[in-house]
Amino acid sequence: MELTTFSQQFPVVIQALNVGFVQTLKLFFVTLLGALPLGLVISFGSMSRFRGLRGVVKTIVWIVRGSPLMIQLMIIYYFPGLVLQPFLEQVLGYSVNIGWGGGESGRFTAAAVAFIFNYACYFSEIYRGGIQGVPIGQQEAGQVLGLSKSQIFFKITLLQMVKRIIPPMANEIITLVKDTSLARIIALQEIIWAGQAFMKGSQGISGQLWPLFFTAVYYLAFNGILTVLFAWLEQKLDYFKV
Amino acid sequence: MKKWIASAIAVWMLALSLTGCGGKEVAQATSDMEYVKGKGTLVVGITDFAPMDYKDAQGEWIGFDADLAKAFAESLGVEAEFVEIDWDNKVPELDGKTIDCVWNGMTLTDEVRSAMSCTNAYCNNAQVVIVPADQAANYQTAENCKELNFAVEAGSAGKAQADANGFSYTEVKDQATALMEVAAGTCDAAIIDSLMAAAMVGEGTGYADLTYTVALNSEEYGVGFRKGSDLTEALNTFFADALADGTMMKLAETYGVQAAVISE
Numbered sequence: 001m002e003l004t005t006f007s008q009q010f011p012v013v014i015q016a017l018n019v020g021f022v023q024t025l026k027l028f029f030v031t032l033l034g035a036l037p038l039g040l041v042i043s044f045g046s047m048s049r050f051r052g053l054r055g056v057v058k059t060i061v062w063i064v065r066g067s068p069l070m071i072q073l074m075i076i077y078y079f080p081g082l083v084l085q086p087f088l089e090q091v092l093g094y095s096v097n098i099g100w101g102g103g104e105s106g107r108f109t110a111a112a113v114a115f116i117f118n119y120a121c122y123f124s125e126i127y128r129g130g131i132q133g134v135p136i137g138q139q140e141a142g143q144v145l146g147l148s149k150s151q152i153f154f155k156i157t158l159l160q161m162v163k164r165i166i167p168p169m170a171n172e173i174i175t176l177v178k179d180t181s182l183a184r185i186i187a188l189q190e191i192i193w194a195g196q197a198f199m200k201g202s203q204g205i206s207g208q209l210w211p212l213f214f215t216a217v218y219y220l221a222f223n224g225i226l227t228v229l230f231a232w233l234e235q236k237l238d239y240f241k242v
Numbered sequence: 243m244k245k246w247i248a249s250a251i252a253v254w255m256l257a258l259s260l261t262g263c264g265g266k267e268v269a270q271a272t273s274d275m276e277y278v279k280g281k282g283t284l285v286v287g288i289t290d291f292a293p294m295d296y297k298d299a300q301g302e303w304i305g306f307d308a309d310l311a312k313a314f315a316e317s318l319g320v321e322a323e324f325v326e327i328d329w330d331n332k333v334p335e336l337d338g339k340t341i342d343c344v345w346n347g348m349t350l351t352d353e354v355r356s357a358m359s360c361t362n363a364y365c366n367n368a369q370v371v372i373v374p375a376d377q378a379a380n381y382q383t384a385e386n387c388k389e390l391n392f393a394v395e396a397g398s399a400g401k402a403q404a405d406a407n408g409f410s411y412t413e414v415k416d417q418a419t420a421l422m423e424v425a426a427g428t429c430d431a432a433i434i435d436s437l438m439a440a441a442m443v444g445e446g447t448g449y450a451d452l453t454y455t456v457a458l459n460s461e462e463y464g465v466g467f468r469k470g471s472d473l474t475e476a477l478n479t480f481f482a483d484a485l486a487d488g489t490m491m492k493l494a495e496t497y498g499v500q501a502a503v504i505s506e
Contacts (some may be wrong), residue, residue, distance in 0.1 A: 078335075080338075081339050081340060099339050102335065103285075186328070199418045199422055200290060202296065202297055204299065206442055206449070
């Protein structure tokens with residue numbers, strides 16, 4: 001059965017795009033949830049007093065920021081089953097199963113790991129800039145008051161850092177919304193995948209380009225909400241000046 | 243000294259987090275058949291490809307290949323699970339055990355045969371030239387098509403035919419994109435599978451203004467398993483039985499591909 005008129009196609013397409021967009025949003029929020037704290041940990045590593053640790057962390061940040069996310073997705077998804085598993089089986093002599101699994105959950109988990117790690121590295125550099133941008137006098141004031149290092153960080157530096165990094169973080173987070181579409185390289189069925197399916201034919205609709213173009217409306221709407229949210233947050237934190 | 247210990251621990255932890263933990267053991271699987279039976283599912287790697295594998299209005303995978311795959315899985319006593327893959331990545335998906343077979347109107351080329359363990363051919367196919375219907379009369383032979391600018395799927399059998407015939411072409415992501423290029427007028431013609439062409443272009447389809455003309459070759463479809471898999475033989479036997487008792491032809495008629503089924 002072929003659906004030929006726009007009014008027949010529209011509800012089917014919207015239904016499919018909604019399902020895809022839920023995947024997009026899931027990946028977006030899971031990435032934020034993981035990458036925001038992990039980025040802070042990595043930024044501490046790259047500011048560490050230990051030169052060895054600092055070198056290792058900076059090298060990792062260089063590799064992750066310097067190579068395409070699409071390649072990282074493919075390596076993280078295919079490497080365990082393709083290389084690691086046969087290798088372990090040879091070494092151990094019995095069969096192990098460390099692949100991600102072919103189903104939707106395996107693909108999602110692999111994509112989330114790749115995105116969290118990748119974005120945490122970008123975030124870490126923004127955090128580092130924010131932390132190092134807080135005037136040294138603020139820390140010295142804390143020391144004079146007899147605060148410990150962690151007290152100085154959480155009570156003095158952190159909030160001032162947050163205030164400083166909102167514009168660059170907003171940039172990165174809006175990019176993340178759109179970058180989630182890269183996950184379709186490991187066949188995670190996010191919204192672009194859902195829109196593309198109607199090009200070759202799915203659910204009685206084939207040869208249609210408009211569903212793919214229509215996905216942009218979803219991205220625009222969601223990024224509009226984020227933009228408003230960040231503007232509000234920025235204003236909210238405007239009550240103190242440094 | 244202390245900072246070296248700290249660095250070493252950091253490296254070790256990062257290595258752990260990179261490799262991903264949780265290596266759960268499975269019983270020693272001696273063959274692919276036992277592996278599939280052990281986990282109870284046959285994971286079939288597909289793309290959305292009418293009339294072989296596509297979704298019905300309820301979102302259920304149907305099609306000539308999908309229905310055969312379900313029947314084959316049933317004969318093994320396992321469940322067929324369909325997973326959409328990126329066609330370019332079919333070999334790593336198979337070898338990485340994220341899927342157990344590629345069963346999606348796959349043309350048996352030398353590349354496919356060398357990368358997978360393939361069954362006997364079960365369906366005939368051809369690479370056909372797609373042109374706008376109003377120009378079809380001018381392009382009924384391969385010779386006439388030489389002046390056209392083609393769109394072909396990267397790494398496909400269609401691209402091999404374009405090379406063999408000396409056509410000028412642009413490589414695109416998949417056959418659907420190739421069709422789209424012709425419909426949008428960005429390319430003059432495309433080369434795609436005849437089974438797909440029969441289902442997707444012409445009257446009553448999404449590409450009513452396109453049609454297909456010359457068949458450039460003839461080729462065959464097969465199913466791919468991991469190299470050395472014993473499931474290949476099992477499926478060959480299953481195909482022979484399904485042909486003998488008529489179930490294969492009945493399925494083929496449901497999806498309008500009976501003319502293409504290889505019946506000896």
